[in-house]
Each structure stands twice: as C-alpha cells, then as structure tokens.
Amino acid sequence: MRRSLLVCAPIAFLVAACSSDSISPIQITQADISQAAAISASDATAEDIGIMTASDMTMSGGAVQNVAGAGLMLNRTPVAAPSYSWDFSGTCTYSATTGRFTCAPITSAGLTLNRDYAFFDASNTAQSAYSASTTDSANFHVNVAGVHVVDTGADTVSRDRNLTVSGLLGAETQRTWNGTGTRNDGGYRQGTDATRSYHVNDNVTISSVVVKLPRSSNPYPASGSITRHVVGTGKVEKSGLSKSFTIDKTVTITFNGTEFVTMNIGTDAYTLDLATGVVTKN
Numbered sequence: 001m002r003r004s005l006l007v008c009a010p011i012a013f014l015v016a017a018c019s020s021d022s023i024s025p026i027q028i029t030q031a032d033i034s035q036a037a038a039i040s041a042s043d044a045t046a047e048d049i050g051i052m053t054a055s056d057m058t059m060s061g062g063a064v065q066n067v068a069g070a071g072l073m074l075n076r077t078p079v080a081a082p083s084y085s086w087d088f089s090g091t092c093t094y095s096a097t098t099g100r101f102t103c104a105p106i107t108s109a110g111l112t113l114n115r116d117y118a119f120f121d122a123s124n125t126a127q128s129a130y131s132a133s134t135t136d137s138a139n140f141h142v143n144v145a146g147v148h149v150v151d152t153g154a155d156t157v158s159r160d161r162n163l164t165v166s167g168l169l170g171a172e173t174q175r176t177w178n179g180t181g182t183r184n185d186g187g188y189r190q191g192t193d194a195t196r197s198y199h200v201n202d203n204v205t206i207s208s209v210v211v212k213l214p215r216s217s218n219p220y221p222a223s224g225s226i227t228r229h230v231v232g233t234g235k236v237e238k239s240g241l242s243k244s245f246t247i248d249k250t251v252t253i254t255f256n257g258t259e260f261v262t263m264n265i266g267t268d269a270y271t272l273d274l275a276t277g278v279v280t281k282n
Helices: 031-063
Strands: 072-076 084-087 092-095 098-101 104-110 111-120 137-150 153-166 174-190 193-212 223-238 241-254 262-267 268-273 279-281
Touching: 031 137, 031 153, 031 193, 031 223, 031 241, 031 268, 031 279, 084 279, 092 193, 262 279
Parallel strands: none
Antiparallel strands: 072 084, 092 098, 098 111, 104 111, 111 137, 137 153, 153 174, 174 193, 193 223, 223 241, 241 262, 262 268, 268 279
C-alpha cells in the first residue's frame, strides 16, 4: 500500500555525517562536508528522477496512460528510504489563455504541492491535451513548500523545478529531459548524542538526461547528468559545546542506464544507488 506525501524524507544531511563529533572539542573535516553534500544530492536526485518517471508514464510511456484533467502529486512507497514514485492524480484545468494546465494545490503533513504543466506540438504551439501522434514536447513545473514535523525535529522546505521533455513526436523509443531547479531547505534533528541543524540552498541543472521507453522496463536514465551547486551551513551541539561549518560544493551525477551511477564532488568519487538513495564513497 502506498501513502501520499508531498516531499522526500527528512534531510538532516549537513550534520549527520560528522565522523569526528564524538570527541571534544567537536571536529568536522572536509571529508565530512563532502559526504554531507553527497547525501543532500542523493536525496534531491531521487525526487528529480521520480518526477521524470511519473511524467513519462503519464504520456503513454508505461502502464499508466494519460488521464484528462490529471495532475502531478508525490506518493512514497514504504520501502528503503528514500524511494519515491510520482503519479498523476487530482484535478487540473487547462487555460487557453496561458496554454497550461494548472492543478489544485495539495496539502499534507504541513507541506503544500503546487504544479502546472503544458504540452506542445512540433511548432511549439500549446495543446489542450497530450497526443501520442502530435505532441512533441512538454514542460512541467513543480513546487513544494512548508514545514514538515518529524519525531526528532522538523524540516522547512521550499523546492522548485522547471523541467522540459522533448522527442515525444511519433513512434518514440526514448525521450530527453532538460531543466533547472532550486531548493532552500532547513531544519534540525535532536539525536541521542547531539542536536544537529542545517540550512542549504541548491541550484540544479538537468542536462540531456535520456530515458528509454517503455519506462516500465527502463526505470533508470540511460545517459546525461544532473549538476547541483550545494551551499549551506550546519551546526553540531553537544555537551555544552557547538561547532558550526559551511558547505559549498558542486555535485555531478552521471547516468548510465543502471541503478548504480557515479557521483563526483571535486576529486571525490561516490556511487549512488538510485533505488535506495544510498551513497557510498569509492
């Protein structure tokens, strides 16, 4: 059974990987900061891929077909976190004035999801419905904002994505995604050993991410990359001591058609499991 949520799992990433914070004084290394950026990027990439998958499936890319008036929402399947699937549901209305479908906001767990999208033919003219024979591209805009409270803390979330998929016209065997996004998240976690807080801003570029059809048998992008510039601050507080640090890292994830992809942060290389979101340093 799936339960509907509007955002990915809590992301106390900036201060969850401090390998030296168990001694006094608290120490945080550059390796800790790179690991924090890696966890941050894996969390956000899970959402990116989920949005692409749901959009592709809706446009006859898999078992789910286009449903008139449907809109994008996020569902999380209760398996190894973070694992996210997006599907189209809810009520969306087409406007001939804007050439876009606007969907009613969905609020859950303190977060509100807003989304709108548009279909275009080969001459870049907006369409009032998706057509397998005439739709050439589509644009999806997704925004999630609010405060999500968890047992050990809370996350303040503001995320925005603008994604365009092309190559839809005719008997397609693959599609290409490009786009941009921003993220402004913050929060804290109260652990058994320390309180950890964070604030992060992301700027993301999605470059020529190719997905093959049908998506049901090709769940992972075949090629292309997602680059995130992660900038933020964090703090660890324990036993009357505190240590603050900053993060400014560029993270590049390169797809290869498999579940396991390469993540590079400067000279550090990681492997990201797209199914579970787990990051392992190489």
